[in-house]
Amino acid sequence: MTDVLKIGKKALTVSVVFTTILWSIGFAALVAPLVVKADVALVAGDVIQGTSTKNVFYYSADGKRYTFPTDKVFFSWYKDWSMVKKIPDAQMGNITIGGTVAYKAGTQLVKIQTDPKVYAVEPGGSIRWVETEAIAVSLYGSDWAKKVHDVDPTIFPYVYKVGSSVNTASYPVGALVKVGSDYFYVNAANSKQKVSADVLTANGFQTKYAVTAANLDGYTAGTDMATDVALKTVAGTGSAVVVGGGTTVVAGSGLTVALAADTPVAATIVTDSTNTTDGAQALIPAMKLNFTAAADGDVKVKTVKLTRTGISADTDVVNMYLYDGDTQLASSPSIATKVFTFNNSSGLFTVSKGTTKVITVKFDLKNSASAGITVGFQVVALGDIVTDGAAVTGNFPVLSNTMTGATVTDLGQFALANVSPTADADVDPGQVGYEIWRFTATTQSQDVELRSIKFTLIGSFNIADLKNFALYDGGTQIGTTVADIAADKTVTIKPAVPYAFTKGTVKTLSLKADIVSGSTRTFRASLQNAGDLIIYDKGYGVFLKHNGLDSFAVVSPGAGIDYTIASGSLSMSVAVDSPTGNIASSTTGVLLSKFNVKANGEDVKITTITVDCTNSTSARTLVNLKVLADGTQIGTTQSSLACDGTDWAPTFGSTWIVRAGTTSVLTIKADITGSSSAAQTVHADVAGGTAQGLTSLNAPTVSALVGRTLTIAAGTLSVSKNSSFGNKISTNPTGTVNGAGVKIGSFVVNGGAGEDAEVSQIAVVDVSAGETASTHYNASLYLQNLKLMHGATQLGAVLSNPASGASAVQSHTFNISPVITIKAGEQYVVDVVADIKSNSQTAASPIVNF
Known part of the structure; x- marks a missing residue:
């Protein structure tokens, strides 16, 4: 998920269709810790939380629990956290996840980061596209853009259903409208119900979400609203969970677990004995497991327990991972006397029906681990693998080969450190290849290869605000350019050929990106987890830990040191294909000038453009002058304009909005009257105009541009x-x-x-x-x-x-x-x-x- 809520100190983000969300509101400060053992009686409408988890769910009449994807969604339904009810973890685990909660109807406008369309929310998660800004302003006011919230595109199709568009200034169903001191609920198309103060409270309305209107005279008056439990029903239908395309999820009946034929062989693993900070081997492949699903359905694996074998201690393993190929699925398992448990109630991974998924178990060795220790792992019994209902089979225990420890004195080291930024800074939108992070890479003892690096972007930015990420060592690019940020707000650069760093060197690296949009929003780049940096010791042929440390320390410019994307701007230029040379006299619809207009940082509404015309004799008059944006006329047609520098300023209202990071083409056309005369020339220009950034509400400059000079010539044969x-x-x-x-x-x-x-x-x-x-x-x-x-x-x-x-x-x-x-x-x-x-x-x- 891209907008993760956290209750407590730490959050684990898992991008799956129905995602468990952790919220950062310091819930422990509001509700004292409880130890709950007996099951708690639940009724439909309860908001529930497990004893030892931070996850909060809505308990529905269908007996299922539903996830709140963000705090904004939660607070569209509730004013505070006071109604949250603690229940035992075991009781929580027995309640099936039914889906994800949508915004309450009438409270917010929504969009997804990859689509500029803005939608109004109606009951049941139905959404309707608001077709024009003029309609949005009419319904929600001039600050309508502040009501718009992004929905994670990975859950959008499963939570919301797109209905008919809003193409007139009529409130969608579910809107709460304030007229004077009265409140009305829009119950159907052009139908209104008056809502008393008591009913506002009883039906869970929050007046802060009401929109204000001068009147609702065009709406049919219904009976005054009464208490309606349906308006407080957050989610749940009592039917099977349905996902995108209307396909009911069917779980497979069986899962077979076996050791892969190419599981890692017994090998020597190394640590540096010089001191406790000189490092040890990382990402040691311990075993490969084949998970094979039955042919009747997909199987979701929720728990994998691995028991350590060999002569070693639990502390000799400082981290463990599950990998699917090069993709890390999980890390940091819980540890209890030799047993390392990976657990995710939403699923660690899914095995498609009739297929085998190969999972590699890897671990990091403790610094200064003793020479001669032995480390291995096993799946002891079928109960160590927990699924979403599929029966687990296999020949247990499933044993890995044993790894034996050895010590060296010159294991390679690789450390990254921030150079800049060192303080908050503003960055203008529209910049290409802007350096968003500079840091040093220090290599010691051995030559080292960079195999992969994953940057996590932090801040209030949207995914589409930054694009085209590239990592540079001076003028040399490392790997290829990554066009877009992933849904979890990460950027992974993986060179096709590992990038080498010579021992004893310090290199300065630069992460660059295009600043496309995001006015007033913030961002910073960072490395958050040990598995985000894959580095390889060429001398010993092993992977390394960052800076040789057992515990990974976040690498970033520093907490709170952010770039803020400045207000939007317009970049304007004469188009390369703007006409040159001759134009014919006595002709209609002649293309006179062509200009490129690019919006940087935010969507920009251009409300006026000032056009003038200059003729070499000042005697020429243009007839039927018109302005077009991307081939479509905007504004009215000017019947005539003297080519003596006289201005014409057509107005466009909200018809011309240039989307952030895109270029719109402005063209000027007119009829050329009269006959040609020797060497008579003309050019049509932009002398200025007015515009508004739709996020910052600032007024970007509309630049003056001179069109190319054209010669009026005869057009006859x-x-x-x-x-x-x-x-x-x-x-x-x-x-x-x-x-x-x-x-x-x-x-x-x-x-x-x-x-x-x-x-x-x-x-x-x-x-x-x-x-x-x-x-x-x-x-x-x-x-x-x-x-x-x-x-x-x-x-x-x-x-x-x-x-x-x-x-x-x-x-x-x-x-x-x-x-x-x-x-x-x-x-x-x-x-x-x-x-x-x-x-x-x-x-x-x-x-x-x-």
């Missing part, structure tokens, strides 16, 4: 004779009688300077020389199969028999499909080709021109 194909004479004839596919003319179509043009039809005409009043020499007399060509590409259909008639001028039309595009300024050659007929005249005959 022109046609000229192709000079490379000249007039023909008898000594250089056009072609011979019966000639096929003869080029008889060539022209150049010249693209206009202002814009591209599409051509769908071309017409050519023939004009004959040497005609008389009664005789016309048209192309039809001499030619057939007339066609147009652009290189090897035919344009339009072949005219088998060109037009003829009594006129000296005949037109021949070619319809072109698909159309051809002639780029601005392009020269496009069109050839006229035909077959010459057999009755064509001699060189002295009349001439036909096109």
Whole structure:
């Protein structure tokens, strides 16, 4: 879980679907420790806690207990902890976990860290997306964003059901609304019930969660609200627990436990005998166990007990771990006379039905352990493995091989120490590759390899606020960049090739990240647990403890030394693809400028943009000017704007919100009126504007930007004779009688300077020389199969028999499909080709021109 609540001094976070939560409210200060032995009578609605645990649950009418995922969820239902009832651990263990509690309807707005949508909560965990900020402001006030709380994405789909969206300013069901001095409960769509002071208390309402409205005149008045036990029912339906997708969880019937064939062999384990702080071997693989689930269902393993064997003491083992491959599942078991017990009521791990999961048992050796000690472990009996109901089988005891201790005097050492920060500091959002932690790595006695390092991020930040984590040794990156923080707020860097540190050196390492969002929120990086740092002694071929110490000390800048992400800002620039060169005169919807607008630190609402236009003659007027954000028009259309520096400031309300860490594209378009004149230019600019950070409520600066200068040019096509194909004479004839596919003319179509043009039809005409009043020499007399060509590409259909008639001028039309595009300024050659007929005249005959 990412938002863990703690009662007491220590908390263990386990990311599973139904997670047991430990809360830090100092519960012992409110309720004196009790020793409870006899079962306690429970009724539906009790809030219960085990004798020796810190976990608090809601006891439902269905006989199950339900987890409160955060303190905010708990306090949406209750004002304080006074109702918590202590029960024996054994009684608690016999109560099935039924699920996780949702926020009480009407108390808070929720979202998940990976999705910007904000939801209102209705009864039963139903949630509805509030579609626009304007609706949120109307319903919850201008400070609506302060009511928004993140829900861990790992439990979101199991706790909440997404319903229809809120697309009008109508309160969702469950809202408590204050009008004047009266309170009303929204019971159904546009239906209200008045709630008296007594009923407010009886139904568990807290007036601090009420929203204020001027009136509810548009709501149908119902009868005054009475006491309703359903409104105080936190969770529980009496039905089977259902998880995402509607699949009922079915537990497997059996689990077989056996020693893996590749379990570690007997080996020598080492400690440094120089003094008690020079270290000993860590992460010693002791045994591998195969857990095989029956084919009828998954099996959750809750308890693994391992009994130490050999000539050694419990204190010779300073820590133990369970690993699934390279993933640490558990550490720090309880110890009672040779028995090391790993326990988690929510499950240490789950074995999928019909499969085998291999679990490796590892341990750290005590500093200055005696040479010659022997250490091994065994699973003594089937009762040492506890499941969620599956029967355990196997050939017990399951024994590991024995490890024998030895001493050396030069075991490698590796220690990390903070360099900076050393005091609280602010960091501006939007920075890329910002150094969030600098620390030294000191290596002694042996060359050492860094195999893996897991950083835990602490603070009020959200997971999406920081991205792209990279670890550097000077200018050399260690491992690859980690794009996102894990759900448990950790970042693990595991080099594909172990990173080597030479003995006797001190290196300065830097952890860098992009500060994407999170205005007003805090963070700091740290190493929290022994298993978070995997270091390897190359000389002895063993793993080491950090700084050679038996007890891991947290490595961090220091408690309370945090970075605070400053208020949001806008980064604005002219887009690389903003238009340049020529634009056509007398055209509509012309793209004039394009700007990139990036929000840093928080979502930013841009409410106005000031636009102006400058023309080289100050005589140009833009018509139908409009502003678009990401391709969609925002604000109204300006009918005209003189290009003399006059400002236009359209307003957008809440329609343009740039999300933190994202870039929105602002474009300015208009119609270009009138004809072009020599060297006349224009540019459309952003002269400023207003904006608001939606978290900090500060006003980020909207920068002034000058758009690129564009030249207004003609957009029409022109046609000229192709000079490379000249007039023909008898000594250089056009072609011979019966000639096929003869080029008889060539022209150049010249693209206009202002814009591209599409051509769908071309017409050519023939004009004959040497005609008389009664005789016309048209192309039809001499030619057939007339066609147009652009290189090897035919344009339009072949005219088998060109037009003829009594006129000296005949037109021949070619319809072109698909159309051809002639780029601005392009020269496009069109050839006229035909077959010459057999009755064509001699060189002295009349001439036909096109």
